[in-house]
Amino acid sequence: MDALIRKLEHFSQFTDEERRALGTLSDLPVMVGPRQDIIREGDNPTGVNLIVEGYAIRYKALPDGRRQILGYFVAGDICDLRVFVLKRMDHSIAALTQVAVRVISEQRILDMTDRYPRIMRALWWATLVEESISREWLLSMGQRTAAERIAHLFCEIHHRARAVGLVEGNSVPLPLRQTDLAEMSGLSVVHVNRVLQELRKRRLITFDGQMLTILDIDQLATFALFDPLYLHLDESRGTITKRQPISAVGA
Amino acid sequence: MDALIRKLEHFSQFTDEERRALGTLSDLPVMVGPRQDIIREGDNPTGVNLIVEGYAIRYKALPDGRRQILGYFVAGDICDLRVFVLKRMDHSIAALTQVAVRVISEQRILDMTDRYPRIMRALWWATLVEESISREWLLSMGQRTAAERIAHLFCEIHHRARAVGLVEGNSVPLPLRQTDLAEMSGLSVVHVNRVLQELRKRRLITFDGQMLTILDIDQLATFALFDPLYLHLDESRGTITKRQPISAVGA
């Protein structure tokens, strides 16, 4: 639950009470094995899933088997806050690695947002950020070259993981296969492999299927045409809460 | 305004009062010339734009000039219902053709959704459909070939335009240049040109830059691997309203 709070605090500051409320949103986490579906296309889910640990994905497949990953979730991300309106899922959600999820019922969400409008706004913000990310992916797909695309993805992962405290030094635990990167970027596995070699040769990153290390964050960002604005991680409005010392206001 | 109601009624039925409320949402329409920006990246808009006539787009550009269209709006579409939460626009919105827009203030939206929860739900639905569309575009970009992509786009335009009454026979007014199609599909203009020739040769469509005619909708859909489910246009729950004759219930 910590990751959720940590993430949302990039948008707004919370009172201790709000923080406590966020902490009691759901029951115990459930483990889901790697590559297992969490929600399948066509389902009509009754709750919302909070990723506590691991990486999950949103994906969509064509009838002939071609498959595209549409986005990923890190700890603290909530899949489909909005699911209550549409009748049926038009895509699937799956665990990419071993994942811990907490299910949150619709009622719980409604209660919470009723009582704590600031939390509602923060959850809404998170949803909008997710949309913004998918727009950036569209830009990547349409305009960035293969190498830029992968480099951009790595920058994004780094920023998102850092926002929830998953980065140590410049390394992120990232237990993915190259196939996964291929499905995220719309490239073939072989090509992903070659792109990775290029990025390694340029000394921008190391990646061994378990851990991603960014060797030169500035150069990588430049190479990828990465601008973190779309992640909207710097929007904490510094709303006045109990924690902000009053003396600071008049000083 | 008619187009908006017509669109929303694919999701829910309205009472006459709700319909009247929807009709008075905004002031007179403003004309925007083709290729003019409506909202620019970095802006912080105070209202929401309803497209009354013409086609508008969402787009995003890289610092070196590469540009990607992320989605388009037809009559009845509202750009950015959610703009009130994020600080700054992370992309731009522009008129693609001559466009008529009505600006709706935040306050007006809030009032309306307060008084008419069914309308709020419908607007929410529209937003979710837009997201669903952008997921489908991601799938297209990543997995569909150039020809499938363009064909799929045409199927989508046809369905969306039909949903607001813009289709006559199998023709949609579509005053676009091939450059526009290129920016929508992430292809070069030259390649779009060749793809169009292929689609014409297969007798699937005709398109002259003003009017799109779909010659064989089934074949086109098959070719494009098009499944209209993601447009969620068949979800009208048949909510009971004044217009539904009571006798029908017990009969």
Added chain:
DNA sequence: CGCCCACTTGATTAATATCAAATACTGTGG
């Protein structure tokens, strides 16, 4: 008429996919 676009065509090149095979790695049972 002539100019400016947009569209079209052809030729060439670059990016990426595909196919096939080799190598490395992981976990398992003996």
Added chain:
DNA sequence: CCACAGTATTTGATATTAATCAAGTGGGCG
């Protein structure tokens, strides 16, 4: 600890797709 099977990564060769470059064509309009 080793052998082995199965999976993931890497490599090389080739094919395909789409981009780029360059040069037309054609239509609308001042």
